[in-house]
Amino acid sequence: MCQCACLRPAAGQPTAVAPLSREDEPRPTDGGGGGAPGSSDAKPIKEERGQYTYPSGATYSGHWIGKYREGKGTQVWLDGARYEGEWLADRVHGAGKFTHVGGNVYEGEWENDKPHGHGAFVQADGTKYEGQWLSDKQHGHGIEEWPNATRYIGQYRLGSKHGNGKFMFVDGSFYEGEFLDNDIHGQGVYVWGEDRKYEGQCVKGKMHGQGVFTWADGRYYIGDYVADKYEGSGTFRWPDGATYEGTWFGGKQHGLGQYTSTRGSTKKGEWNDGQRIMWIDDRS
Numbered sequence: 070m071c072q073c074a075c076l077r078p079a080a081g082q083p084t085a086v087a088p089l090s091r092e093d094e095p096r097p098t099d100g101g102g103g104g105a106p107g108s109s110d111a112k113p114i115k116e117e118r119g120q121y122t123y124p125s126g127a128t129y130s131g132h133w134i135g136k137y138r139e140g141k142g143t144q145v146w147l148d149g150a151r152y153e154g155e156w157l158a159d160r161v162h163g164a165g166k167f168t169h170v171g172g173n174v175y176e177g178e179w180e181n182d183k184p185h186g187h188g189a190f191v192q193a194d195g196t197k198y199e200g201q202w203l204s205d206k207q208h209g210h211g212i213e214e215w216p217n218a219t220r221y222i223g224q225y226r227l228g229s230k231h232g233n234g235k236f237m238f239v240d241g242s243f244y245e246g247e248f249l250d251n252d253i254h255g256q257g258v259y260v261w262g263e264d265r266k267y268e269g270q271c272v273k274g275k276m277h278g279q280g281v282f283t284w285a286d287g288r289y290y291i292g293d294y295v296a297d298k299y300e301g302s303g304t305f306r307w308p309d310g311a312t313y314e315g316t317w318f319g320g321k322q323h324g325l326g327q328y329t330s331t332r333g334s335t336k337k338g339e340w341n342d343g344q345r346i347m348w349i350d351d352r353s
Contacts, residue, residue: 127349131154154179177202200225223248246271269294292317313342325349 113134120130131142137159138144144152152163161167161183166176177188180202184190189199200211206228207213213221223234230236235245236253246257252273253259259267259276269280276282276294283289287310292303298320299305306312313325319344328345329335337349 111292180204249273318342 070225074297075224077223080088083291084295101119114281115132115134117132122128123148126147127144129138129142129144130300131138131178133313134140138156139158140154140196141154143216149170150168151167152167155166156165157163160181161179162181163178164176164180165179168174173191173192175184175190178186179184179188181203184202186202186280187200188202189197191197191352195216196214197206198211198213200207201209203209207225208227209225210223211225217239219239220237221230221234222231223236224232226232230248231247231250233246234248235243242259243283244253244257244259245252246259247255249255254273256270259271264285265282267276267280267282269276270278272278275297277296278294279291279292280294281291287308288306290305292296292299293301295301296342297315300319302315303317303340304312304314310331312329313322313326314329315322316324318324319342322340322345323342325339327335327337339349
């Protein structure tokens with residue numbers, strides 16, 4: 070009888086961006102900018118210089134202040150990775166675009182060598198996240214899309230779906246409600262096409278707690294769930310109007326309950342594993 074289904078999204082997370090390793094190598098000499106050595110009134114001067122090649126083979130072209138990359142510039146690593154954008158005090162900081170060797174691209178805001186602020190991360194397979202970042206992790210509001218048209222819009226916390234959001238599946242079904250650490254968790258609504266709907270509590274991707282499940286043909290269940298199954302107290306109504314109200318276990322009537330027929334007559338009875346054992350009125 071139970072028409073339950075697991076609620077966990079089947080889509081994965083984008084890989085972390087974290088593209089920039091520090092170049093812990095000797096940097097270019099001052100090159101003449103920055104004022105006279107030892108003068109108290111020396112002021113740094115931003116200047117554009119030609120390409121500089123690090124011992125590792127990485128190259129940088131763009132603006133400098135003294136020995137440090139600052140302003141706009143482009144760095145290309147020996148393996149082909151590339152960053153184009155703004156620098157501050159020798160670190161990636163501001164607006165910029167980083168292209169990974171495998172084709173993944175992050176474009177947006179940076180702080181201290183990490184994606185921070187608003188930005189878009191597009192993987193080579195077409196998976197995309199656009200939204201807020203905090204120190205290289207999705208954090209705040211964002212939109213995530215997968216090549217198969219699965220989509221999530223909502224809140225993130227430190228790289229995981231967390232808070233309120235809406236997850237839309239490729240078959241047209243969707244869940245809208247609370248998330249916790251990438252799981253559907255809390256109060257929400259899950260809709261399967263046009264014929265089934267669950268509204269209630271979920272725990273780690275499963276219906277768990279109080280909930281209401283309705284079908285297009287008039288059936289409904291109102292009551293307790295445990296791990297996607299009716300369990301505890303609940304009421305089930307059939308399309309013809311007959312109802313069962315009582316206890317459930319493992320998705321089936323189990324224990325004492327009351328059956329109401331389509332004509333409105335009621336009988337109390339006892340059920341075991343979905344089968345009626347006896348009517349209470351039959352007891353001698």
